[in-house]
Amino acid sequence: MTGLQRVLHVEDDESISAIARVALESIGGLQVLSCTSGRMAVEQAAAFEPDLLLIDVMMPGMDGPATLAALAGVIDLVGVPVVFMTAKTQPADHQSYIALGATAVIVKPFDPMTLAGKLESIWTGFHGAQSG
């Protein structure tokens, strides 16, 4: 176990995608593959071998849960925590995402300065829980 390095980010909003990239690459020192649609993520996920999936919930066409289901068909999700990002703040919604297989939910708006740290602690927590 070497720590969180590779994040697959699926987000249709380009401005959010750009700021998340700075937050994760420059501040967090992580490698990021940014995909603007679920379809693109499915095509590129296997080659990228992500350590963690960060997926926007509400996207046109294939939404977050659909993207996750499709990704599960092309890569092995064992050991890969899934984080949904959503502008919905209601706890009930978050519960339903967890039920769909998400490890954690990050609420938009997010703070670019702390995003990488959040993902790292989610990753560490996930692996601690899996091995312990």
Add this chain to the structure above:
Amino acid sequence: MEHNPVDIVQERLRQLREEYSQWLVDELAALATDAEELAGGGDRDAVWLTIRDRLHKLAGGAGTFGFVDLGEACRALEIQLDEALATSSPSSLAEVRCGVMALPGFLEPARASIEPAKPVSALTVQTALTAPDATSAVYPRVYILEDDEALGRQLCQILASFHYAATLFVDGLALQRACRERCPDALILDLHFADDGGAEGLAIGEAIQHETTVQLPIFATEESQRFDVQLRAVRAGVVGFLARPLDPIRLAEMLEVHLRGHRAAPMRVLMVDDDASTLDYHRLVLETAGFAVTILDRPELTLEVMESFAPDVLVLDVRMPQCSGPELAQIVRYHSRWLQVPIVYLSASGDARAQLTAMTKAGDDFMVKPIAPEALVAAVTARARRARTLAMALSCDGLTGLLKHADIKEQLSAALAQARRRQQPLCVVMLDIDHFKRVNDTYGHLVGDEVIRALASLLDRRLRESDLIGRYGGEEFLLVLNDCEEPQAVRVVDELREAFARFSFLAEQQSFACTYSAGVLQANAEHDVEALIGKADQRLYLAKSEGRNRVVAG
């Protein structure tokens, strides 16, 4: 100076924010066009769905780029629109349409601060009665459950004058629904509340707490001596009890004390270390945790920087080429002004002897590098918080929590120097409660103290964090308004005068009102502290002689 990685990241973030703000202008214009289209014929449902998608995108994105209020407003509108579409309510849809058209107002902060952009209600609860000016997204949100509608309305108005966005509910289910849609900052519950469905106040509070992720502070408006009720209340998250008959001003004060933490200025940390890369990293960690951080790689400048930055905590590297951390700490402690500031050492070695030496020389904590971010944040937070509490207790007036006479004068002197350096305007206000002796003579000193506390709370709540407020004498207050021109100061002090005059105080079954007079003066290049206070006092005297309950300026 060479750019370090932190600066580059900050610069990149700034650029992205800039690009986003450009995009926002177009996006809000597009939204307004959509909203206008609704007036004509065509496929309205399709237009509403487009608007909904745009609002959703803004609700998530705007805050990330620093447009927090706009993001919140969009989120509120999105929720309201969902509900309006579900119930096909034309009046709710019209309200959403108004809200959408008003969104560009959020891009003009100057205008928005004078006239809060078009009220955007997060709620479409039929039984909710909202105080007229209490829906702005920037004020702390307080929900009130009270079956006495007249009392509830009065509460809303008082809280609005303290700049809380208060909403009254006379129906428990509506309150629960509203909390689900948007969690308030505090809840005021009538424990004797009982609605048609038979739900009682505390049970409603418990149900709401059950659904929220963070514990919501609840204020209960009924004193109960029964242990079982009190225990239940504690478990439901009740943080304060208030006896009846209800004193709205006392309640506002309790809220203020409890929610004050949310708006306290960030804790300031000064870090001295000769290793620039460690400094940058630690700065990033602490800034991420909400601290204001200044870093310094030249120990000899420490005192100079402390003078202008006034840190709450000092973090020192133990080993530096020019002088050691403990040596520097001793130099700092030579100055009586800095006897209180906590000192935390960071050391690359875990050498126990070095630790002991360091601690006996002056210092409060010792940490070994590399230090986990959480540990650094925890150590600094604990020290900073205690130091602030201590400093507050020493320099603040016991009755009002404001600065004491000597301290407000000292801080005025510092503020004046800073204003001159920055070439910013500064105003001084002397303020005195009218006929205060009569209040004391008629109702006694305890009631008089209530009046003073109410005014202190009002000032503290309504003025900006950067303004200084001191209790200058018995019923006399001194305000220092930074970066503020005289006309603006007069406007603010006059608005507060009107708000204060509307308060109604209770004593011996009677209610009475109080007013104040004030003198306002903008500092010029010649004024020193004594001259400023003297001139402001002359204007206060003029306000009194012209009939009181007024504000006099130049």
